[in-house]
Amino acid sequence: MHQLKFDQKVCASCRSADCLLKCQYMKFSGHKEAHGEMMKIMKGKDSRVLTECMTCYACEEYCTRGNHPFYLISERREEKGMFTAPRPITNQWINMTKMQGKYLVGDVKDKALSCCYIPDLGALGTGEIFKDVASAGVFGAEFMCPAVHTHFARMSVIKERLPVVIENYRKLGVKEVICLHDECYGTLTSIASAYGMEVPFKPVYYLDYVLQRMKELKDKIKPLNITIAYQRSCSNRLIPDKLPVVKKIFQLIGVKAPKRTYQDKNALCCAEILRSISGYKLADDVVKRNIDDMVKVGAEYCVFNCPACQISLSEKVAKRGLKPVHIIDLCKMAIGEKERGTI
């Protein structure tokens, strides 16, 4: 079984303790307390973090020294049986995502277009932008990144399934896998690396691919001239270096994203996992603050990068007068493939 590569010395010598101090859901009096809690976790002792962590993934981004505090917290939780979500919800996710030999593989050659295990991604990965790879789609639990189980502190499921997923891709003989979901790219880069798993192909972040394609399709772009609010997904925290790609795409298609209180490192998640873990009170508060913030900057559209966030928040933002749209559909609008009214 693969083990988490966590450098205790790096953590012990940390002068910032940003991983916990910057947390949006736990409060610490200062560096001493936050650092102290992290030390307890590192040494396998009990810590309030193990009960209070909401699994937003953000500490993976806040730790600038690449030491994976979130994976460590999740490991310790599982070791101690301190699970985050209700047991039946956790088990439902494990059952639902189990490999059962029911998967789809398109015309895959050296590239595959990963639709994870999310049906909505199949429709997104189409059209002019994806014309060279749309037929190479793969879909199913056999190709699903198991990162969702970090929300439930079931790292053992990830360690068991991720090597199988990687092997399934390897068997396809691909050189590149274009991941249509941040979580897949984050899994194949951040999680695989943290656990020392070799990935024998190149994971490609879909927005890198989209950005490149939009540059190639520049002549077709008609600037949208709209104001949007971007909903950053939790799994984007695993790949913070990719955040600028979103901004480049917005710039290219004439989209204005005014500065918000809750953006970038301070982004609020869609709150669905918070609802699942702790109930509606915190989740409702987060959603309200988030959408208030979107409305306040005059956003007309709420732009999603994750289908799960989109399912969770679409109705809520629509009730506040914002149009929910996936970033790929926004790009399709810009090149005239989609009407604004059809989103």
Add this chain to the structure above:
Amino acid sequence: MSDIRKSLVDIVGERGVSDAPEELWFYSRDPGVLAPHRPDYVVAPQTTEEVQKIVRLANRQKIPVIPMGNGMSLAGLVIPLKGGIVMDMKRMNKILQVNPMARYVVVEGGTSQGALKAYLQKNHPTLRHSIPDAPPATTIAANVSLHGQGRLTNQYGFNSDMVTGLEVVLPTGEICLIGSPSIGPYWISKGPTLPDLSGLFLGWLGCTGIITKVGLKLYPNKKIRDAELFVTDRVDLIPHILYKLTHLEMLEDINVWFQPKPLMFLGNFHITIFFTGDTAEEIEFKRKMIWDTLQEYMDSKDGGFMAIQYMKSVLLEMPGRNIADFADVPKGGGFEYSGPIAPIEHFPQYAAKLVELAAKYNVLYASAARLISGGHAMMFSISFAFNRNDPAMMERVENALDEAMAFALDMGGIPWKPNFKEQKMTLERMEPNARNLLLMIKNNLDPQGIMNPGNWEVNA
């Protein structure tokens, strides 16, 4: 042409009678596991007077009459066990009146659930009736005559409790009004404050007369319906969870279901909680009440709410169609269930028995319990899917259902829409004087024994 066929043609016309083999084949069976039995004739009257004439003819000739709605009970209740005339009521499908202020409707005995739903949506959008989770073509009269349940059963009781009056053709041919319409023009009560004669017909499965008109209570149709789905893996908690939910006294419907397939449902018990409101604020208030009342189970990690945005439209369908999906898991489209009415506290024992029976008989199971009258009881469905082209599997399902009903009766439950074998089991356990009372009623109402014979047959 036989004399009986000619007489039937004289009553309803050529197009309303058939003894063609292909039609008799269809009317000899239902979708459940019970063996078919061929009728001699099928007749489809259009008026109460035609029903009356057919019944009088049957009386003279001592021919069985089996009144039929859409034949979807799954329990073989309109299989003509002793041959005779199947009376298909579907041509008597008029919606006769709606009293919107008193909130009731009067329909003919063959009016379908779907027709009434569509009519109300178009003409009285603020009113609704208690729609059962059966195909829309099933009829209202058949549903109340077998004590059906529906979307409003948690709030208002069995659908038969919602009856506000009946018109019945007795087995001897008299046309009889039951309840307030027997006194005046309003269909506002099936019995109270008079002696409640509706009990002579409701639950009798057509053995004591033919319902030709039904008055039915209507209820406010709120602008918004919504649902939450709570799951737990601890069956012992189910009665407590249901008790807490019903204490809220604000929920439209509560269903508890569990099944091994698809895999995501394995090992959990699912409680679908339906609620309604006229404003977003009302819905949110109710949602918070639901979450608050179950918060303790989230805190203990024993239960939680599923995110259901992606499946909400399916959950909110009326009637629900997912039962049909379950029926086809083993392919071959067969599905039957036993649905005893039982105390909620017995949920864990019934759940265990269902799983035990499925293993013993090697059949696929599912269960969906519905709360009745705010939790006074539940209908616990013991459901099995089967392949209609596999007689051995059908026999295993039939045996499993027999054993399930014996278990339910041992547990003090009562059968819902029992087939003829289950009726016999029930009568054997019934207190002798109660059984004799049934016999007295049956013999007096139906002295020739022509009404749906083979059902609710009490031996002296």
